[in-house]
Each structure stands twice: as C-alpha cells, then as structure tokens.
Amino acid sequence: MAIDFKKEISFCKMLNPATDFSEEVFPIEFRTDPLTKEVAVIIERQRHKLDKPDLSQIVARSLEIGCPFCPEAIDRLTPRFSPDFIPEGRLKVGEAIVFPNAFPYMLHNALTVFNQQHFVSLPQFTEQMLEDGFMASQAYLRRVLELDPGNKYCCIAWNYMPPASSSQLHPHLHTVAGQFPLTYHRELLELSQKYYLENKANYWSDLAAEEKRLGERYIGTVGNTLWFTSFAPRSWQLDVLVLFPERDSLITLPVEDIKHFSRGLRGVFAYMDSQNFYSFNLCLYSGILGGGYFWTQARLIQRAFYTPLGISDFGSPRLLLDTLTAMRYPEEVCNGLKSYFE
Secondary structure: OOOOOEEEEEEEEEEEHHHOOEEEEEEEEEEEOOOOOOEEEEOOOOOOOOOOOOOHHHHHHHHHHOOOOOOOOHHHHOOOOOOOOOOOOOEEEOOEEEEEOOOOOOOEEEEEEOOOOOOOOHHHOOHHHHHHHHHHHHHHHHHHHHHOOOOOEEEEEEEEOHHHOOOOOOOEEEEEEEOOOOHHHHHHHHHHHHHHHHHOOOHHHHHHHHHHHHOOOEEEEEOOEEEEEOOOOOOOOOEEEEEOOOOOOOOOOOHHHHHHHHHHHHHHHHHHHHOOOOEEEEEEEOOOOOOOOOOOEEEEEEEOEEOOOOEEOOOHHHHOOOOEEEOOOHHHHHHHHHOOOO
C-alpha cells in the first residue's frame, strides 16, 4: 500500500490594514498524517526570525531558587531506588545519574541528569554528554524489564527549558515504563500493527522508502539513524522524526545507534541555535521486543514563548480540538537542516 501524503489547500481572503485595506489572498494548507490521520494546518505568512533570547536572568533565577540536581544538592534532595532494585540507590553511566522521579506519572518513572552543569545551552551539548544520558536511561529500562517484565511499554522524554514545561533548567530526561503505553504511543503502536497486518509490510520501512524517493523531507542518514522533517508537524516551526531501522525496542538499541543519534541531535541543535530556537520537547518511543511492526523512533519539536506578550505556542486548536498548527513548511525546514548533516 502506497503512503498517502494527503493535503488540501484553501484560500483565505481579507482586506489588509497594512496595505490600506487592499484585498489579500493567502493559502491555508491542510495536511493529514498518513498513519494517525491527524490534521495539521499550515499557515505560512510573512514571518520574522525569532530574536536571540537572553537566558541569563532565567538561569540566575533558577540558581537563586535552588536546583536539586546540582552537585551540592543531588545526594540530599533527590530520591533513591530501593536496595532490591538498585543496590547503590542511584544508577550512574559516565557523568549521568538516574534516580526515581519524585512525581511519577507511570509505575516506573526515573529522571536522568546528564551531568553536573546546571545550564547547558544547545551548542554546549557534547556527543559524550548525550550518550551518557541516553545510555543511563536505557540501563534503567533494562533493569525494570529484568525485574518486572510486564512493564514493557517504554519511552524516554526530554523537556528542555521552560517553554517545553521543564520544571528545572538543569538538563534531565524522563524515563518511563508501564504495563500499557500512554495515548499517543499506544496510537503509534496500534496503527503500525494494523498496517503490518493489512499490508504485510512495516509502515516505517515504507515511509522511509517513500520519503527518500520524494526527497522533500529527508534530511539525511547518520549511521543507522534516518532523519526527516514530519509531513504533518506537531510544532509551529520545527518537527523532526528519527527512525532506527529494524530496531524494535529501546532495550536492545546498540551503543552505536545511541552514538549516531547523539551525533544527529548535535546537528539539529546547531540548526536550532542558528534560528534562535532555544527550547524543545523530545520523545524516544520504543516498540515491543520481537514485534516486527514498529521501529524505535524519536520525535523532536521546537517550543517557544512568543513575544511581545510571551504567549504559548499551544492553544485550543491543539489542546481542545486535537488539530496541529504550524507556521513553516517542513520541506523548507528540511532544506535548512541538511547542511548540518553533511
């Protein structure tokens, strides 16, 4: 079955006060995600590059409040695992430290602090720093599955900076595992399985082949990772999809794949910094061991408070109408990202 990139264009008419109320016609593009059938509305009018944010006051304020993840506080203020789970109380890989989330939203929910540095700007993230964080989170998930195999639905999430709903500036990951997947993760798994049963093919393999053939949203390949911009964006300005071909679970993701993923992220971060983007949400979604119908994958979306009033980029269309909105075409974003993967 061919992947259907369905889109429709409507034209909106208005009298523009900026041009003495002359008539203006501009396009509104409606896109339907090939798998989930989510609708994304793309409205690209005249836009300006975001101003370079001055984060010094936010960083200073966060230190004034106090950070439980900094070296002088982490041992005193963060929880420990029970001895029968992690005898040492916390799990460490390189400079990364894993400990229980004090406010869990799944049965197994840990935080992974990348290192001792309180604030790390996007250009400051090193491949080693990222590798340590993701491998530490993976080690935690392996321990969960070893002791509690029923909790096989896993993901790793990252809220970076306040617009992405991060409660602490100190960079950290949320790693979760449970007996059922959360809503969007469940939808991805169920629809991927349905496609597999109906077409005797893996949806993500078909998607990757079609995106490569079209070349409109295919950014590039880093090792065993494939990078694309998403046809139906979940963010106003940047939505990147990363596929790990033939890898059905985060648990068994090889070290080489994590290294390649970290290298690719550095490219995305460099592009984001060039656009004055400074916040994002990321999630790594795991499939089920031996499932065959789902490839482990990641999704990264840019987040921001927009000036002059500092408005949120999520409103009623996204939260109450389940409709995605975007201000930039993913094909344009893809072209900008490609140079960072060469």
